[in-house]
Amino acid sequence: MKFENKYSETVKRIKSNLIRELLKTAGDKDIISFGGGIPDPETFPIKKMSEIANEVIMNEYRVSLQYGSTEGDPELIKQYIRLMEEYEGIHGLTEENLMVTTGSQQALFIVGTVFLDEDSYCAVSKPIYLGAGSAFNQRNPKYISIPLEKDGMNIDYLENELKKLDENGEIDKFKFVYTVSNFHNPAGTTLSLEKRKRLIELAEKYDFIIIEDDPYGALRFEGEKQPSIFKLNNGERVVLLNTFSKVLSPGLRIGVIVANKELIRKMVLAKQGMDLCSSTLTQRIAARFIEKYDLFEEIKPTIELYRAKKDKFMEALEKYLGDIEGVDWIRPEGGLFSWITLPEGFDTMELFEIAKRKKVIYIPGETFYVDEPERNTMRVSFCLPSFEELDEGVKRLREAIDEYAKEKGIELKLK
Amino acid sequence: MKFENKYSETVKRIKSNLIRELLKTAGDKDIISFGGGIPDPETFPIKKMSEIANEVIMNEYRVSLQYGSTEGDPELIKQYIRLMEEYEGIHGLTEENLMVTTGSQQALFIVGTVFLDEDSYCAVSKPIYLGAGSAFNQRNPKYISIPLEKDGMNIDYLENELKKLDENGEIDKFKFVYTVSNFHNPAGTTLSLEKRKRLIELAEKYDFIIIEDDPYGALRFEGEKQPSIFKLNNGERVVLLNTFSKVLSPGLRIGVIVANKELIRKMVLAKQGMDLCSSTLTQRIAARFIEKYDLFEEIKPTIELYRAKKDKFMEALEKYLGDIEGVDWIRPEGGLFSWITLPEGFDTMELFEIAKRKKVIYIPGETFYVDEPERNTMRVSFCLPSFEELDEGVKRLREAIDEYAKEKGIELKLK
Numbered sequence: 001m002k003f004e005n006k007y008s009e010t011v012k013r014i015k016s017n018l019i020r021e022l023l024k025t026a027g028d029k030d031i032i033s034f035g036g037g038i039p040d041p042e043t044f045p046i047k048k049m050s051e052i053a054n055e056v057i058m059n060e061y062r063v064s065l066q067y068g069s070t071e072g073d074p075e076l077i078k079q080y081i082r083l084m085e086e087y088e089g090i091h092g093l094t095e096e097n098l099m100v101t102t103g104s105q106q107a108l109f110i111v112g113t114v115f116l117d118e119d120s121y122c123a124v125s126k127p128i129y130l131g132a133g134s135a136f137n138q139r140n141p142k143y144i145s146i147p148l149e150k151d152g153m154n155i156d157y158l159e160n161e162l163k164k165l166d167e168n169g170e171i172d173k174f175k176f177v178y179t180v181s182n183f184h185n186p187a188g189t190t191l192s193l194e195k196r197k198r199l200i201e202l203a204e205k206y207d208f209i210i211i212e213d214d215p216y217g218a219l220r221f222e223g224e225k226q227p228s229i230f231k232l233n234n235g236e237r238v239v240l241l242n243t244f245s246k247v248l249s250p251g252l253r254i255g256v257i258v259a260n261k262e263l264i265r266k267m268v269l270a271k272q273g274m275d276l277c278s279s280t281l282t283q284r285i286a287a288r289f290i291e292k293y294d295l296f297e298e299i300k301p302t303i304e305l306y307r308a309k310k311d312k313f314m315e316a317l318e319k320y321l322g323d324i325e326g327v328d329w330i331r332p333e334g335g336l337f338s339w340i341t342l343p344e345g346f347d348t349m350e351l352f353e354i355a356k357r358k359k360v361i362y363i364p365g366e367t368f369y370v371d372e373p374e375r376n377t378m379r380v381s382f383c384l385p386s387f388e389e390l391d392e393g394v395k396r397l398r399e400a401i402d403e404y405a406k407e408k409g410i411e412l413k414l415k
Numbered sequence: 416m417k418f419e420n421k422y423s424e425t426v427k428r429i430k431s432n433l434i435r436e437l438l439k440t441a442g443d444k445d446i447i448s449f450g451g452g453i454p455d456p457e458t459f460p461i462k463k464m465s466e467i468a469n470e471v472i473m474n475e476y477r478v479s480l481q482y483g484s485t486e487g488d489p490e491l492i493k494q495y496i497r498l499m500e501e502y503e504g505i506h507g508l509t510e511e512n513l514m515v516t517t518g519s520q521q522a523l524f525i526v527g528t529v530f531l532d533e534d535s536y537c538a539v540s541k542p543i544y545l546g547a548g549s550a551f552n553q554r555n556p557k558y559i560s561i562p563l564e565k566d567g568m569n570i571d572y573l574e575n576e577l578k579k580l581d582e583n584g585e586i587d588k589f590k591f592v593y594t595v596s597n598f599h600n601p602a603g604t605t606l607s608l609e610k611r612k613r614l615i616e617l618a619e620k621y622d623f624i625i626i627e628d629d630p631y632g633a634l635r636f637e638g639e640k641q642p643s644i645f646k647l648n649n650g651e652r653v654v655l656l657n658t659f660s661k662v663l664s665p666g667l668r669i670g671v672i673v674a675n676k677e678l679i680r681k682m683v684l685a686k687q688g689m690d691l692c693s694s695t696l697t698q699r700i701a702a703r704f705i706e707k708y709d710l711f712e713e714i715k716p717t718i719e720l721y722r723a724k725k726d727k728f729m730e731a732l733e734k735y736l737g738d739i740e741g742v743d744w745i746r747p748e749g750g751l752f753s754w755i756t757l758p759e760g761f762d763t764m765e766l767f768e769i770a771k772r773k774k775v776i777y778i779p780g781e782t783f784y785v786d787e788p789e790r791n792t793m794r795v796s797f798c799l800p801s802f803e804e805l806d807e808g809v810k811r812l813r814e815a816i817d818e819y820a821k822e823k824g825i826e827l828k829l830k
Contacts, residue, residue: 038481039481057465067666105691209418270426
């Protein structure tokens, strides 16, 4: 049977995941990979988690192995409200302000479903988190791409775009701004306090919603913690997305949405048709884990490890790339990623092949755009390679850059 | 903030789940409920599962707690291919023919996303499984509702509808027939072998896909096992949906799609934006469980229990409702459900209030229609109440029926 004419327009639009394809071709063990965006599995608290899994299955099987409500495990929601109070200073939440999702990816998908039609606008950062793009793309909205600066989204640019929409009488179709507020994936940047406040002002002026995606916030290794946009706005028009993937384990597939209760009700309706409920087993494991242990004490060694790796990585970048004019990178205060910009004329997708031969890989930046990409950028993650590999990997990257420049006849200007 | 004008057209269409609302109002412990469609938690193999969970976390954490591929855990897929060979006689499957979903609900949602646009047609049974309706509704397709008979969908009716579409030049927009082949939810019916074959003939003639949803097939307590439509068609144009929810535990949230590899590739692309991957922890637990234990030996006691309850329930229906002219019900050969039709003039939604006062509840049939409902029907599940409750519940139901008839001035004709 030929299936081509049976597919929906939605699925015809979906492109295969470039990152996956790239990483597939690079399974070689000698390769140093800055490509992954995943936590170090050696940091998972396996002993504690297996004990809790045992208790949750043996003693709570009537809940933990049964269907659950679409909203999520009430015990997990209760514990999470406590975490939000203790660690984020967010008070006054009730169970109606939260829902559990199958990882943050589902939260993004639900956001897309609840707010976006084909004639809707949303503003996203340039570059954008790939998973947000793949979730929103299924709704085929109109994107407004806002350049990222070192302190986050360029708010002047956003304001100007909103003005234009307003003048064109289309501001009603503008639904939300999507932002990764801390240690952006892919760019490593953090939205400054001033910009957070300006974003809220704009949201009030132009009546839109802010989607604050914060998977990495707990992984701050330096600098001052910023209040969440959600907190600054008292949760009025902010939808906060959190996840256990970076602080406990991705394998649980648990995300949490915190928002106005009216929005939560709509999002629950959407989720019902999508997967009925997330795993009650992994939800209850997470609930008992955060009840029994101090999650933020637990991840301190992980944060220390990532901080040391980040320092080593920054040192290597300075050592091997610091002398090239036009090369720049983000110094993240937390999270898993930095973002390197090479001089004009570089195409990191082409460079990838040379780098692979030199046994180092990264994610070409062009993957992270919903419109015209900047081709001289790359995402690099420092959390999985060893300290030696961090140094050696950047050394190899420099070799690849030199070879690419030679091949293409680009003259590298040295400082 | 007013959110109403921010919502998508999709989410505005979603209605709240009536079953949930009904069951919410009926938390009273004295109530005998035929409403649930969930397995008996006392049948869950908790000891074996907690041992496996422990091993899977302690020894396989690099996989079981990490992100996984969108296609699903390779170990689970390998084991599932073996199950399909041993129990379904389906040979020649490779890993490219399968993918894992977050429960069967996600499989239905993916099917909707991959095949349906607003101008697409699909044929569904009348009544329809509620979860399928809520998944497909998000795509807003055009439904063709096919009446169910005691041996499944009325194929003549379907053929006639297809002919009409063909004559109107719209047959290209017809994407699939959706059917629950064994022990239908809500109706308890099983599609006969002859109808399975005729359905495939029609699919070939009119070039459409068959979505065969089989969550209950392993729960056969009598009669002869029918080959799956998938097997009869060598998987050419059939998408088979299975789940671990009824044979192991719903809390794992694991469904499996078996289909042509081209379709699987498209469905994987769709899932990627939806939740990236299903829980790697629960997938690996399921994989090791079915590797170590014979799933179908394990569920034999469950099947025996459900069979005995079904017998008791049928006996009670005969005893208390058998004398009323125009009352009919399905005698299921497996699964969790029967379907009762009351005489013309009954409205089971109105009857619900009286029944609740009499301390017995069920699901009003009108919940299970995507178009004009039959209001004199109800779904009843026999797997959770005790044997005594099965008898007492039907007795109460008869009292409610008598009272309703009296209130409405309906004269019950007795045989």
